[in-house]
Amino acid sequence: MTGSLLRVSDLTATVTTRREVIQAVRGISFDINADEAVGFVGESGCGKSVTAKALMRLAPEGASIGLGGSVAFWGQELLGLGEDEMRDLRGRRIAMVFQDPMTSLNPVMSIGAQMSDMLRRHLGLSAKAARERSVELLDLVGIPDPARRVDDFPHQFSGGQRQRVMIAIAISCEPDLLIADEPTTALDVTVQAQILRLLLRLREERGMALMLITHDFGVVAGMVDRVNVMYRGEIVEAGPVDDVFARPQHAYTRALLDAVPRLQGAGAVR
Amino acid sequence: MQDSAPVVAARKGAGITQGWLLLGVGLAMLAAMLVLTIFAPLVAPYDPSVTSPDSLAPASAAHWLGTDSIGRDVLSRLIVGGRTTLLITVSAVLIALVAGLILGLAAGYLGGRTDEIIMRLLDVVFAFPVLLLAIAVVAALGPSVPNLILTIAIVYTPAMARVVRAPVLSVKQWDHVEAARSVGMSEMRLVLRHILPIVVSPILVATSLTLSQTIFTVTALSFLGLGPPPPDPNWGGMLSEARQFMELAPLTVVGPALAIVFATLTFIIIANGLREVLDVGSVR
Amino acid sequence: MTRFVLGRLAWMAAILLGVSFVAFMLMRAIPGDFAIAAAGSQSVAPEVLATIRRDLGLDQPLMAQYLSWLGAALTGDFGKSFVTRQPVLGELLNRLIVTIQLTLLAAVIAAVMGVASGLAAARLRGATDWLVRLWNGLMLAVPNYVVATLIVLLFGLYFPEITVLGYTPFLESPLGNLASLLLPAIALALAVSVTIAENTRAAVLEVANQDFVMVARAKGLTPAAILRDYLMRNALTPVITAAGLKIAALLGGSILVETIFAIPGMGQYLFDSINSRDYPVIQAIVLVAAGIVVLVNTMIDIAYARVDARVQM
Numbered sequence: 001m002t003g004s005l006l007r008v009s010d011l012t013a014t015v016t017t018r019r020e021v022i023q024a025v026r027g028i029s030f031d032i033n034a035d036e037a038v039g040f041v042g043e044s045g046c047g048k049s050v051t052a053k054a055l056m057r058l059a060p061e062g063a064s065i066g067l068g069g070s071v072a073f074w075g076q077e078l079l080g081l082g083e084d085e086m087r088d089l090r091g092r093r094i095a096m097v098f099q100d101p102m103t104s105l106n107p108v109m110s111i112g113a114q115m116s117d118m119l120r121r122h123l124g125l126s127a128k129a130a131r132e133r134s135v136e137l138l139d140l141v142g143i144p145d146p147a148r149r150v151d152d153f154p155h156q157f158s159g160g161q162r163q164r165v166m167i168a169i170a171i172s173c174e175p176d177l178l179i180a181d182e183p184t185t186a187l188d189v190t191v192q193a194q195i196l197r198l199l200l201r202l203r204e205e206r207g208m209a210l211m212l213i214t215h216d217f218g219v220v221a222g223m224v225d226r227v228n229v230m231y232r233g234e235i236v237e238a239g240p241v242d243d244v245f246a247r248p249q250h251a252y253t254r255a256l257l258d259a260v261p262r263l264q265g266a267g268a269v270r
Numbered sequence: 271m272q273d274s275a276p277v278v279a280a281r282k283g284a285g286i287t288q289g290w291l292l293l294g295v296g297l298a299m300l301a302a303m304l305v306l307t308i309f310a311p312l313v314a315p316y317d318p319s320v321t322s323p324d325s326l327a328p329a330s331a332a333h334w335l336g337t338d339s340i341g342r343d344v345l346s347r348l349i350v351g352g353r354t355t356l357l358i359t360v361s362a363v364l365i366a367l368v369a370g371l372i373l374g375l376a377a378g379y380l381g382g383r384t385d386e387i388i389m390r391l392l393d394v395v396f397a398f399p400v401l402l403l404a405i406a407v408v409a410a411l412g413p414s415v416p417n418l419i420l421t422i423a424i425v426y427t428p429a430m431a432r433v434v435r436a437p438v439l440s441v442k443q444w445d446h447v448e449a450a451r452s453v454g455m456s457e458m459r460l461v462l463r464h465i466l467p468i469v470v471s472p473i474l475v476a477t478s479l480t481l482s483q484t485i486f487t488v489t490a491l492s493f494l495g496l497g498p499p500p501p502d503p504n505w506g507g508m509l510s511e512a513r514q515f516m517e518l519a520p521l522t523v524v525g526p527a528l529a530i531v532f533a534t535l536t537f538i539i540i541a542n543g544l545r546e547v548l549d550v551g552s553v554r
Numbered sequence: 555m556t557r558f559v560l561g562r563l564a565w566m567a568a569i570l571l572g573v574s575f576v577a578f579m580l581m582r583a584i585p586g587d588f589a590i591a592a593a594g595s596q597s598v599a600p601e602v603l604a605t606i607r608r609d610l611g612l613d614q615p616l617m618a619q620y621l622s623w624l625g626a627a628l629t630g631d632f633g634k635s636f637v638t639r640q641p642v643l644g645e646l647l648n649r650l651i652v653t654i655q656l657t658l659l660a661a662v663i664a665a666v667m668g669v670a671s672g673l674a675a676a677r678l679r680g681a682t683d684w685l686v687r688l689w690n691g692l693m694l695a696v697p698n699y700v701v702a703t704l705i706v707l708l709f710g711l712y713f714p715e716i717t718v719l720g721y722t723p724f725l726e727s728p729l730g731n732l733a734s735l736l737l738p739a740i741a742l743a744l745a746v747s748v749t750i751a752e753n754t755r756a757a758v759l760e761v762a763n764q765d766f767v768m769v770a771r772a773k774g775l776t777p778a779a780i781l782r783d784y785l786m787r788n789a790l791t792p793v794i795t796a797a798g799l800k801i802a803a804l805l806g807g808s809i810l811v812e813t814i815f816a817i818p819g820m821g822q823y824l825f826d827s828i829n830s831r832d833y834p835v836i837q838a839i840v841l842v843a844a845g846i847v848v849l850v851n852t853m854i855d856i857a858y859a860r861v862d863a864r865v866q867m
Contacts, residue, residue: 395576402806402839409833410581482695530700538694
């Protein structure tokens with residue numbers, strides 16, 4: 001399946017909290033094709049995370065978010081969609097992996113219960129079928145002894161394992177687009193590479209599009225086809241990842257590239 | 271890394287202004303109450319103890335809140351009764367505050383054995399429901415204004431000591447305390463100059479909260495017949511006396527009830543205002 | 555875990571010992587002669603007083619008196635009432651049952667009201683939040699005995715045909731029992747429900763800020779499912795703890811509310827005993843009530859530690 005999965009034009013996002021109003025995204029446009037992996041790189045606060053949440057129409061808790069422009073998903077305009085329809089889409093068609101696996105799981109529910117609730121909601125599975133599917137998914141993301149661990153609670157898993165669980169949850173309903181928002185930032189370096197390899201493998205096996213958000217150019221290298229560099233709510237540079245690496249046009253991109261340790265080089269997932 | 275997203279507009283710091291507003295309202299209410307009660311004999315239209323044949327009268331120009339079952343002016347009794355009630359409340363809390371300061375500072379600052387012994391002993395007092403302990407103590411000592419003050423002070427001292435101790439414990443670790451000690455500042459000066467100011471904010475908040483709870487305890491004791499002996503009026507006692515005839519003269523009940531609520535509310539508002547202005551987290 | 559539980563239990567025993575000592579000493583601190591108080595009259599022949607002293611063991615050293623009193627209390631012997639000359643225990647148990655009924659009913663009402671309003675305030679925010687907080691702020695300032703008195707007053711004025719005072723035993727009429735306790739329980743529950751509401755509101759707001767709630771939304775779960783499985787299950791543990799600690803406030807409050815509504819519970823018993831200077835009864839009630847509070851608090855501590863060990867936020 002090819003063609004434009006997601007077409008974002010002139011997207012603006014204004015986040016209103018109790019204390020301030022922030023224009024977090026200031027008119028950005030980009031496409032993501034089905035089967036394509038696109039990286040979004042920028043320092044924290046550049047609007048990349050808000051962009052990801054905007055695509056799913058999620059406002060940060062305690063804040064409201066005002067969106068402008070257009071987000072077309074398979075040609076359907078998401079910004080005008082009702083909340084119920086949007087909810088059917090979240091997790092089912094567009095899924096998300098968050099930054100911190102330590103806080104992303106509900107501490108008082110078993111892993112299996114947190115996987116099943118989504119499977120039952122979107123796919124209408126029975127409790128038994130959802131549980132079986134959860135075990136399969138845990139196996140798929142490389143959790144050992146999944147039939148036993150499915151009833152364990154989050155605190156019984158390590159950080160890397162928790163991120164695997166989060167990925168299992170995200171892909172459980174076979175979404176068309178997986179958004180990974182800094183999926184490795186909170187993890188140890190060795191574990192980072194494992195998680196990235198897992199994402200890469202799952203993407204190839206399942207043929208879903210990937211939107212990889214990170215502050216670290218080292219992470220997008222070898223993971224994505226194209227990259228967008230964001231700065232102060234705008235996309236300042238875009239292009240095939242190798243081009244951007246080889247010939248950065250924008251001063252900000254160069255600064256970000258300089259922050260990557262040299263010996264990693266380009267084009268290699270460690 | 272810094273948040274580089276452009277901030278379009280900073281919204282008003284709602285916390286600060288709201289805090290000052292609360293504090294202002296609370297202090298105004300307190301001032302009104304204090305003026306009324308301090309000058310009670312001048313303000314009260316009648317002698318609160320003088321009876322008249324005109325009993326259980328409804329509100330009128332002569333008696334704004336009517337009269338009670340033996341013809342005493344309810345408004346005058348409220349004003350003079352407020353004097354007794356507030357006198358007991360404020361002096362008891364002040365004593366509890368001083369005792370709590372001494373115990374809390376000693377426990378927190380000296381630490382170790384002393385801390386252990388002081389806090390464990392206070393835990394025993396803390397184990398009693400406040401009102402129950404107060405009742406037991408007053409029942410043992412006998413109801414009188416000094417005994418009531420003493421009782422309430424005893425009952426609230428552990429809570430005060432806890433409020434003082436917690437920040438002292440954390441402040442003690444601070445570098446500048448170490449620094450001051452290393453340049454040979456005396457222990458006494460150390461406590462006064464560096465430790466006391468840090469613990470003051472939570473204490474202020476806790477004190478005004480305790481004042482509101484004390485109003486409750488004092489009036490409840492009086493309501494149970496353990497208040498200052500008659501004929502001097504006090505709010506709890508008035509409420510209790512009025513219950514017998516309240517269907518005939520609802521104002522005799524509503525008057526003291528409102529006074530109690532007003533006083534309690536005053537201290538709660540001040541506590542909340544202080545909490546926001548001083549930016550103290552939730553106490554207790 | 556076992557060590558923790560044993561530690562808590564040992565600590566509880568130590569506190570109870572301290573509590574019993576305070577309860578004992580308070581009643582020995584009464585002004586005047588305890589024997590005269592026991593005789594119930596000032597004009598008693600010296601020989602009679604001597605007999606009373608010997609009977610009550612007042613001629614023994616203070617510590618010996620305390621230990622023998624404590625030993626008796628542990629076996630349920632709280633001595634004899636100065637007024638009825640009957641053992642305190644029997645009457646105390648009758649009263650205790652009534653008070654426990656009232657307290658439990660009040661606890662249920664407070665929990666339901668508190669959790670519901672706190673939840674509504676935290677989730678709906680806006681005007682609802684504002685109203686709930688205003689109500690909470692006001693109710694915090696209205697003592698339970700004022701509420702109780704005003705309820706009695708209002709029913710007396712507007713519904714004189716309804717009996718609000720008095721108590722119907724459960725065995726006589728279960729429904730009548732509930733009806734007779736309902737208004738007192740509401741009066742008792744209001745102040746506590748305010749605390750529970752504030753706690754619930756704060757806990758829900760805090761949980762709502764957690765990442766896993768955002769994850770739940772990104773999973774496309776319905777608001778009802780998020781509320782039930784993600785918000786409430788996490789918010790309720792601290793709320794239940796805080797609510798449990800309010801048992802002391804309910805027991806204390808029942809003294810006043812029972813007196814006002816003429817409910818023959820422990821509170822009213824205490825009130826009557828204070829007026830008749832029936833010191834053994836006062837002593838027993840103080841000991842039993844404080845004991846219950848210490849017991850409940852220890853149980854909450856242990857239960858909370860168990861939940862914590864499983865969850866480890």
